[in-house]
Amino acid sequence: MALIDHTTEAPASIIRLHERDDVVIARVPLPKGTEVLPGIVLTGAVPAAHKIAVRDLRTGDMIRRYGQIIGRATQPIAPGDHVHVHNLSIGDLEGAGHEQDYAIGSEVTPVERISPTATFMGIQRTDGRVATRNYIGILTSVNCSATVAHAIADHFRRDVHPEAMAPYPHVDGVVALTHGVGCAVAADGEALQMLQRTLAGYARHANFAAVLVIGLGCETNQIDALIESQGLKPGPKLHPFTIQQIGGTTKAIAEGIRHIKQLLGEANQVERTPCSAEHLRVALQCGGSDGYSGITANPALGVAVDRLIAHGGSAVLAETPEVYGAEHLLTRRAVSPAVAHKLIERIHWWEEFCRVRGASLDNNPSAGNKVGGLTTILEKSLGAVAKAGTTPLVEVLEYAEPMRERGLAFMDSPGFDPVSVTGQVASGCNLIAFTTGRGSAFGCAPVPSMKLSTNTALWRHQSDDMDINCGVLTDGDVNLEQLGEQIFQRFLTLASGERSQSERHGYGQQEFVPWQIGVIT
Structure with missing residues (x-):
């Protein structure tokens, strides 16, 4: 449709x-x-x-x-x-199930594969996965170890200590991804399971050559339990330890620095080689949306997504509150009733989640969205789903659940961009395409994030944050197919190592925000 x-x-x-x-x-x-x-x-x-x-x-x-x-x-x-x-x-339309005709599977059309498949210059890991970046990561089990993690990463900052990384030009950096939870939640509850799933997704992400996992020692999110429950394997490239075990903050920082120094030489021994576009998994996002989002950047991104999937690649749509009222456009493209019903189930979960808390899904759009011309969540959602193109919906994922299929997937998440992208990266995405009409500033280590401006006025005003101007569509300079092809080609160049604007500004470490769904006691 x-x-x-x-x-x-x-x-x-x-x-x-x-x-x-x-x-x-x-x-x-x-x-x-x-x-x-x-x-x-x-x-x-x-x-x-x-x-x-x-x-x-x-x-x-x-x-x-x-x-x-x-x-x-x-x-x-x-x-x-x-x-x-x-x-x-929105009036009485909220909570009425929209009374939409879900018409499950009625608009599924076979994907016509393009041959030969497009390629990019990727980094092939020994297990067959392909990376778009080459970082060493520092993850934390709990907020209590965040200071240690950042102190270790700061030792390797190129802008502060250029001599530390000068011998390792093929390592994109050492990043600390910390968060504010990990304790005071049920040890067997959904909140901790979701956090562990998220951390594991990052720990095994192809864009990390190696990862340290640092805890305090007495937190609910015990590292041993995290490793066992998620099937992780400790070793030189997954090095876990706690501050209490090592003997305090100073010794923990020294241990982290020592271990990373040992890892850098091997991490630097990578070479980019031609890789099929089937290895690309693009996280689809929009933030700071406006009335142009559903007219320019989102549908143009949708054209690029269709091209990517025709080349064998994958894309992940997310932000469940921002498909609310438009989910019937996705169920029509579901490859099976099971896929469609899982999406509908997540919509109903959000309706109930808001109802019992006295909230409304129409609280989204934000104030900035409304200044930009969007009025109701139904309007915003109808524009947002355009990012997903027209290809079949092959799977629906829980938050941070690993992708299993190639093609278009949907991942359940809030509409808050950092939380949503964190889950998409944990699911395996190695590129981010982010449309904005108001001027979002966002990045997400260890994955490059491409910004698509919905209008030319924003492009001119905030050009050092934007990668592509989709306002050219309403300016009449290009058509939708041409713009979609331009975006697809940028997928390939970014995946090949070209830095996005957000990477040039150093965005990424503060935007790691796992979904905090549980009760803190």
Whole structure:
């Protein structure tokens, strides 16, 4: 089910997405009195990327964008009126199961594989996996060991101690990924299991040549239990120890530095070689979204995802609250009823999770999303799913659950970007494609993160954080297929070692945020 018809004609001042829509989108800021369509004159000024009514709407009427319902009118709306938070709401649609026709599997189409497969210059590990970066990682079992972990990593910072890493040009860095939990949770509960699954996903990630795991010693998240439950194997490349075992902070820092010095020589002995694009697993994200997200960057990324999967690669959509109200577009592409029902089950879990806490899924969009033109979570979700292209949905994952299939997967997670990306990387993603309309600043060691600007104004204003300008689509400079191909080609160059903007700025260590789902006692 195509959400956007990019061939639909409309005057230069607006974007018309679907013939069934009750609204059009302002392409640029428009003053009061602008005639946007024959006989439709703006009753007030409308910011860029915001919605304009094109027909009379009564209180309670459904309002459509992308040909899909995004909410109800909360008051009478006339043609030419600005449609936003003052007259549009999700209303009684939340919690009603959306009454959507899930039509499970009705739009599954076979993937036409492209041959020869595209290649990138990757790092082949001895176990057959392929890395896009080559880091040494320091993980912590509990927040109490975070200071030690960062002190060890700081010893190898190129900007502070360039001499420490100068002999090892093929090692991208030593990074400490710390968190704020690991104790005061049930030892046999879901929260600890989720944290351990996340840590294990990073410990075995192909982009780490080796990993230290550091604990305090008395925490609930015991390292021995973590290693046993997750099937990890201690050794030179997975070195666990605790501060209490070693004899205190100073000795623990010295032990970490000593061990990494022993590892660096071997970690540096890598060479990039041509590797099939089937080894790429791209985490799909949007943050700081705006009214352009579902028109430019997200659908263009979706085209790139379709290309990647046709070359044998994989992509992971996430952020369950940001597919809420659009999940029926994914169930139609599910390869089996089991896959579809697992997604529906996660939607229902989030409805109940919010209900018992007196929260609303419509709390997302954020304040910045609303300034950018998004009004309800249904509207935001309909634009967000465009990142996933059109290929079949092959599996639905729990948070940080390892990927098993090639193709398009969905991973359950919150809509908060650092938490969601942390889970996707733990699942095995080795690239991140992140669309933004408001100007997100984000990175995620040990995986390169590519930023896609939804509009040209953002590209010009915050260009040193952006990698690709998708605003060229509404500027008329390229078409959707051309832009999707450009994004796909950037997948290959980033995977080959070209640094993204967020990597140049040093983002990544602070953005490791495992989902904290449990009760802290």
